[in-house]
Amino acid sequence: MSTPRPRFATVVFDVDSTLADIEGIDWLAQQRDETIARECADLTARAMAGEIPIDAVYVRRLQAIAPTATELDALGDAYRRAIVPGAAALIASLQQAGVIVHLVSGGLRAAILPLAIECGILPAHVHAVDVRVDDQATYTQLDGPQPLATQAGKAMVLAALQVPRPSVIIGDGATDAAARPSVDAFIAYTGVARRDAVVAAADAEAPDYTVLRSLLFESVD
Ligand SMILES: [Mg+2]
Numbered sequence: 001m002s003t004p005r006p007r008f009a010t011v012v013f014d015v016d017s018t019l020a021d022i023e024g025i026d027w028l029a030q031q032r033d034e035t036i037a038r039e040c041a042d043l044t045a046r047a048m049a050g051e052i053p054i055d056a057v058y059v060r061r062l063q064a065i066a067p068t069a070t071e072l073d074a075l076g077d078a079y080r081r082a083i084v085p086g087a088a089a090l091i092a093s094l095q096q097a098g099v100i101v102h103l104v105s106g107g108l109r110a111a112i113l114p115l116a117i118e119c120g121i122l123p124a125h126v127h128a129v130d131v132r133v134d135d136q137a138t139y140t141q142l143d144g145p146q147p148l149a150t151q152a153g154k155a156m157v158l159a160a161l162q163v164p165r166p167s168v169i170i171g172d173g174a175t176d177a178a179a180r181p182s183v184d185a186f187i188a189y190t191g192v193a194r195r196d197a198v199v200a201a202a203d204a205e206a207p208d209y210t211v212l213r214s215l216l217f218e219s220v221d
Contacts, residue, residue: 014171050174086209
């Protein structure tokens, strides 16, 4: 049997609604009352559709939810349980083929790490948002400047990483599409959420991980 050849030297994955079929911040909001849950889900959806910049909603959502350390741990478990079928196997295949894999996420780093470990990704390759505890023992504040809590954050982080090329980013949101100038291709993953504006900005669309695999490997006869 021939070995499929990877098309990219670096593959960058979004996490929420791409590797996992949840939005972490919305999951946290659902631990609160219905008003907060609905408000946060609406803000997330509008930000991911590109209607409002993520910068404007990030801290607003955190302060509305005020998650505790226990809830961040529980979110870590929820992310692990929500890994999209085929995602971990695809990441394993990429890494076996020598492809560098990074996660670049606007989610909370502490909660994403368990999913990354489950998928065999080094913590040093997990780029996300760090938050810090406040005097109410909740996590409502960014821990210093957090580029990934901003609209242009993924492009900035990827440019600074100087990953091996060619590189591709895979995601479902406007912040993933906005990272296109820092990589060589953007694949819209639409298996969880499909947004026309995001698909329009993409080089290709993957509705599931089987199609995604075929976009990341060339079959060698
Ligand atoms: Mg996403």
